Amino acid sequence: MPTAPGPAAAPGAPADVRERHVYEPTSSRLTTDRHYWRELWERRHFALELSRAEMDATHSNTAFGRLWLLLNPVLTASVYFLLVVIIGGGRKGPDYFVHLLGALFAFHLLQGAMTAGSQTIVGGGKLVLNTSFPLLLLPLSAMRTAVSKFLPTLIIFFAFFSYFALFAPKSDANTLHFSVVQLMAIPAFGLLVVFTAGMTLLMATAQVYFRDVSNFLPYVTRMWMYLSPVLYFAWQMKPWMLKFEIFNPIFAILAVWGETLVRGDFGLPSWWLMAVAWAFGTFAIGLVVFRAKEREFPVRL
Amino acid sequence: MTDATTPAAEPAIVVSDLHVSYRTTMERRPTLRKAIVRLGRHERTVRTVDALKGLSFEVPRGSVLGVIGRNGAGKSTLMRTMAGILPPTKGRVEVVGRTSTLLSLGVGFNKDLSGRENIVLGALAAGLTRAEIDERYDDIAAFADIGEFIDMPIRSYSAGMTSRLAFSVAVHQNPDILLIDEALSTGDAAFKERANAKMKEMVAQASTMVLISHALASVRTLCDECIWLDHGELVMHGPPDDVIRAYVHKLKVTESAVVMEDL
Numbered sequence: 001m002p003t004a005p006g007p008a009a010a011p012g013a014p015a016d017v018r019e020r021h022v023y024e025p026t027s028s029r030l031t032t033d034r035h036y037w038r039e040l041w042e043r044r045h046f047a048l049e050l051s052r053a054e055m056d057a058t059h060s061n062t063a064f065g066r067l068w069l070l071l072n073p074v075l076t077a078s079v080y081f082l083l084v085v086i087i088g089g090g091r092k093g094p095d096y097f098v099h100l101l102g103a104l105f106a107f108h109l110l111q112g113a114m115t116a117g118s119q120t121i122v123g124g125g126k127l128v129l130n131t132s133f134p135l136l137l138l139p140l141s142a143m144r145t146a147v148s149k150f151l152p153t154l155i156i157f158f159a160f161f162s163y164f165a166l167f168a169p170k171s172d173a174n175t176l177h178f179s180v181v182q183l184m185a186i187p188a189f190g191l192l193v194v195f196t197a198g199m200t201l202l203m204a205t206a207q208v209y210f211r212d213v214s215n216f217l218p219y220v221t222r223m224w225m226y227l228s229p230v231l232y233f234a235w236q237m238k239p240w241m242l243k244f245e246i247f248n249p250i251f252a253i254l255a256v257w258g259e260t261l262v263r264g265d266f267g268l269p270s271w272w273l274m275a276v277a278w279a280f281g282t283f284a285i286g287l288v289v290f291r292a293k294e295r296e297f298p299v300r301l
Numbered sequence: 302m303t304d305a306t307t308p309a310a311e312p313a314i315v316v317s318d319l320h321v322s323y324r325t326t327m328e329r330r331p332t333l334r335k336a337i338v339r340l341g342r343h344e345r346t347v348r349t350v351d352a353l354k355g356l357s358f359e360v361p362r363g364s365v366l367g368v369i370g371r372n373g374a375g376k377s378t379l380m381r382t383m384a385g386i387l388p389p390t391k392g393r394v395e396v397v398g399r400t401s402t403l404l405s406l407g408v409g410f411n412k413d414l415s416g417r418e419n420i421v422l423g424a425l426a427a428g429l430t431r432a433e434i435d436e437r438y439d440d441i442a443a444f445a446d447i448g449e450f451i452d453m454p455i456r457s458y459s460a461g462m463t464s465r466l467a468f469s470v471a472v473h474q475n476p477d478i479l480l481i482d483e484a485l486s487t488g489d490a491a492f493k494e495r496a497n498a499k500m501k502e503m504v505a506q507a508s509t510m511v512l513i514s515h516a517l518a519s520v521r522t523l524c525d526e527c528i529w530l531d532h533g534e535l536v537m538h539g540p541p542d543d544v545i546r547a548y549v550h551k552l553k554v555t556e557s558a559v560v561m562e563d564l
Contacts, residue, residue, distance in 0.1 A: 019397070019398060019399055020395070020396070020397050021385060021395070021396045021397075021400070022393065022394070022395050022396075023382065023383075023385055023388060023389055023393065023394040023395075023396070024388075024389060024392075024393045024394075025388060025389050025390055025391060025392075039428070042428065043425060043426060043428060045425050045430075045431060046422060046425035046426045049418075049421060049422055049425055050411075050422055053411075053414050053418045053422065054411070054413075054414070057413045057414055057454075123411075127422075127423070127426060129381075129386070130384075130386070130402055130403075131384075131386070131402065131423070131426050131427055132384050132385035132386045132400075132402070133426045133427065133428070137426070209331055210331060210332055210333040210336060211330050211331055211332050212332040212333050212334060213333065216333070295387075295388050296323065296324070298381065298386050298387055299323040299324075299325050299350075299387065300325065300326065
């Protein structure tokens with residue numbers, strides 16, 4: 001956006017250097033890409049503030065308030081503890097239970113971001129119609145919320161992990177131990193976030209055109225979870241099933257996440273390659289689709 | 302008010318041969334199910350709307366332009382294009398200065414958040430910094446005059462309170478150009494008076510304003526120039542009295558008090 005100093009400003013005039021905006025037909029939204037990304041960066045506080053305000057609003061009428069960020073994963077863990085360890089009769093040990101927690105919380109991050117993301121553009125109606133700003137900020141804000149909700153779950157995860165690794169008796173079903181390789185869970189988490197951001201952008205766009213996407217989402221994501229290594233280990237899968245998992249976008253990401261975080265194992269290099277490809281591929285597609293359709297959003301609401 | 306600008310001053314807004322058309326759906330609520338059913342029947346519900354067809358005009362800095370025309374004439378589309386929300390299909394819009402928009406739907410996009418949070422979020426999205434918002438927050442709240450409701454969710458507000466807040470947010474962004482779409486249609490007489498006073502004060506400070514209104518009386522008192530749009534085309538551009546007279550004549554009604562306030 002070129003800026004030109006205007007004529008001497010009148011006393012009390014708001015600005016002495018005036019902004020100049022030129023709106024012309026473009027393939028992307030309104031102005032050049034560089035302008036778009038600069039505005040996105042300048043207005044990043046909007047996304048942060050929106051996410052923070054919405055998180056406060058969800059908990060404002062509850063007795064425990066923000067404590068729910070910890071209570072939710074505790075209750076989830078309790079349900080599965082009951083299911084796996086008590087009802088399941090201990091046939092599956094701590095290894096399985098801790099893997100389940102790690103994978104479940106990671107999958108909830110994806111699920112939560114997709115669900116919230118699908119509502120961002122449609123739910124941002126008035127703001128989208130009345131304010132000129134990079135709409136990408138809305139799904140990014142939903143992403144930020146999802147990550148903020150995920151981080152406290154790590155406390156619960158490591159509470160269980162530490163107990164089994166340090167105090168519980170070791171056995172075939174409890175091989176949990178701390179290891180340096182667990183640090184590789186950080187890049188694995190990075191891939192999960194990149195992939196989730198791509199899916200969030202796709203859902204935000206899809207919901208504008210098909211308002212029943214958010215109705216399908218709970219069922220689609222649940223089926224997706226059962227087809228992914230959440231309730232079982234990646235290495236337990238039958239070879240013929242593993243062949244098809246290359247087409248499951250979240251498979252490799254969850255596999256490297258689970259292997260590094262829970263087992264302290266690097267995992268297969270081919271899994272890492274697949275995880276990187278799916279994460280960045282999905283993000284690129286999500287970004288291109290969102291940007292291509294973004295200029296249409298105000299007339300589709 | 303126009304004498305505040307020197308003849309050499311460049312206009313605040315230049316619209317040249319502006320065309321805007323967009324594709325939109327005819328469905329009330331587009332769904333995947335309907336899309337699949339339609340695919341089987343080879344139907345299409347997407348229609349191209351030619352909202353603006355070749356408009357050209359300029360708005361001198363420090364002047365107030367009124368926009369009149371019937372529903373569906375393209376007034377709101379014109380506003381959104383000048384604000385940079387909708388892209389032109391053809392032609393060009395050049396805007397010099399910071400723009401603040403006050404379009405008909407008002408502020409408060411998230412009904413579960415408080416007035417305070419909506420003010421901050423709306424201003425952040427519009428590009429104000431934290432420091433600028435903190436500096437103006439008290440003025441915004443005082444001008445909107447909604448008392449303790451400022452910390453309640455917007456869903457508990459009356460229509461008048463919402464529009465007062467929206468107006469207050471828009472004018473306190475210290476814009477060079479203010480785009481107003483039917484903003485004064487709600488709110489009581491006392492607030493209309495304060496709003497009019499505030500707008501006059503802003504114009505005196507060399508702010509430029511574009512005002513869409515069906516209340517022809519306020520167009521007549523506030524505006525220096527007026528344009529009349531019909532079916533996306535510019536019918537007339539000139540002094541408000543002349544344009545309003547021609548517009549009312551076209552509507553085949555006399556200038557009764559009802560027309561002056563409600564059309």
